[in-house]
Amino acid sequence: MGRSADYTIQGFLYQFNQTLSELLKAADDAVITVEGIVEDIEVKTFSGTKAIQCKYHETQDKYSPSILYNPLLQMMKHFKSNSDAKIQYHLFAHFPDNPSITISPAELNSALSSRNKDLKVLIAEVAGVDIDGFLKVFCISVTPKYDDLVDDNTKLLEELGFNKGEVQTLFYPNAIQIIADLSIQHNEQLRTITKRNFLETLRRIRSTAVSQWTLALKTRQKILETRRKQLKENLNANVRLRHLVIFPAFLEQFDDQIVLFIKSFIDKYNFKLSHTLTPIFALDVSQVEIDEIAERLIGKDVIPNLGRPVKTFSENYFFREAMVQKDKKEFVLRFICWSDYKNLTHKVKADDIFVIGEGDTTGVDAKDVNIEILGAEKFEEIKYMMGICNAY
Template identity: 30%
Template sequence: MADRAAIDTIKGYFYQFDQSISQLLTLTNDTDTITVEGIEDIDISTATDETAIQCKYYSKTEYNHSVIAEPIRLMLNHFAEYKNGNARRIVYHLKGHYKSGHHKLITPIDLAFLKTHFLTYTRTVKKVKTTFEHHTELGLNDTILKEFLTVLVIDINADDFESQFKNLISNIKTQYSCSDFTAEHFYYNNALRVIKELSIKKHAKSRTIRKVDFLNLIDTSQLLFNEWFIERKGKKTHFSNLRKEYFTSLNVSPFNRLFVFEVTPSIYSRSDLKELLFIISKKWSKLTKREPRPFCPYVYIHNIDNKELIELKKELASEEFICIDGYDFNGADFNPLSITKKADHTNQIKLKFINELGFIDDILKVAKGTKYVYQFYLQKPFYENNEPSIKHIKIQIGNMENIKNII
């Protein structure tokens, strides 16, 4: 029961975050803003209007007036402040999704309905059940309540969780003219991160963002390891989608593939690293006699100690796992032409080690044919290459183990 309740709570957060992203994408002007967790869940400010939206997701709950009564009373509190000259005028939206009970509310509601079902409530005071009229406590007459109704919009037929998400991805695809995968794994992933970071900032001003700034922040070529995105997708599904998009092919082409990743020295394991290297070599090499264009991949390991790299190579050599690194003899300088020599059935070169980060560009300059760089990073990318002819894929990972699950 507790687990289901936690899942429902997390779903509610996602529902609100997705609504925030949707509202930003549909703003008319680049300078229009939203505030996350402002007066309500989402406050929208344009040149002409101020709107406060509260959105709730109750997919397993029947609608009853009492569910939305308190939020409406809180909205009336703000409206009373506006009438007293202490707050700006805004339009209040209450959006909710419910399992059933929609027939109980017929909109637009009138004054009598507002008073009876939303503003009048009972509470036990000193063991005595007492009836309160919220509008009376605020000193608001019928004229003011009628005015409040003109700025109150109630929608209990909001999209369900999946429909809202599907529409959001469709909007992102339209905004950026991109595929489903790119819309979800790049733009939505980044958008979710931006909204989540805004939501935890202390001051309302810091939780406010313009549409143009939001669009710039989410327009990045990096695939983030966003814990909230992973929570939504599930690790298994997330890794499967990445593998399907970038690392699955019935016929592996003879391209120059550079696998660039980093290790964390404090938790480094040579056996784990070797396992990853064997997987990369096995999946991205073709060295048979019948292969007309044999090939093998390059690897660069960021943050590995130089002495450990030497010991790793020695161990691989002792296991007759043949690698080259661009050094032709003891004392020689690095030679990019040497490391780009063709691997084939005769020499059985299974991996090409790139010893230093600066060598990557040298190799890419002399390598012939199609070039792919797959960069797996922990916190931020450590290698950049903007050459349009090179496919550079940047994927953030939680740890090195994730690479095996992705490729």
């Protein structure tokens, strides 16, 4: 299952939308600290100093404390093992009738004495927890309906002067992305922003953010279509140097799809003799995996230049121009590990660097280079945005 389908993503989006609401309603110079999306009890891919659970019960008939026993027990279990870690535990909850919810020692003791068989193991693990200590680092917030919160935020953006026709596909998703980027900062000072600076940053952005967050929004299809239009002009240019940096960690079916993706890109954007600038593909994999993928590419008659005349890497060999015999190029792409790519002495800077997947691009010289972040998780969506195919 892709991460955008994971319900925990919706929990984080809920939090981001609450933060956005506070920002848009604040005074221009008010300083807002974005809550960190630290390690969720059930999601181990995030790290930090705040543990979050979001329980969204839009269809629940009425509120009962027992509905929250599972997340409360999970948080208490984590607290018991990390009582000195200075972790704050936040529970965001929504119910149709928006009840006032109070979590006191009585509710926690009820959770610990529950006879629910599904909670038996968890209750045993939490036995002996310091309830009073936990309550000092715990808070719960009752929140409005998700769709209502999103609608309110888009209306607020329009009222602040953002073009109504671009709010859903440009400004709103980018607002969520800015907040998400701030939230992963470990230093609290780096998670602060004023409304004025936030709006100034948002107004300068002219390309739609594509990430696990924005593609989890209900406007996913519109975002993909908009991003495709934004990329079209540069991709249609015959003479343009393109580097593609690919992080496989969260890409679905990476091993099955990577060769087909590279071939489809070459067939679209580097098959003419007028395509004189050879693209570089830098993959965040081992050298052994690079060699295996290269062998598979050769089997598809897509010839890569790995920068190795025999065994040792040569930067001069890597950057040499491909020989052309009649209508066939000696090689059609340069192929390299991400770790080696970062150490290259680029004689000519790329016009575009496409970052596919999600990874750390710190250290890449982006001055005078057009960076395109495509944080989708499906190759079909990436190919659609890049104009390689017309459907996804």
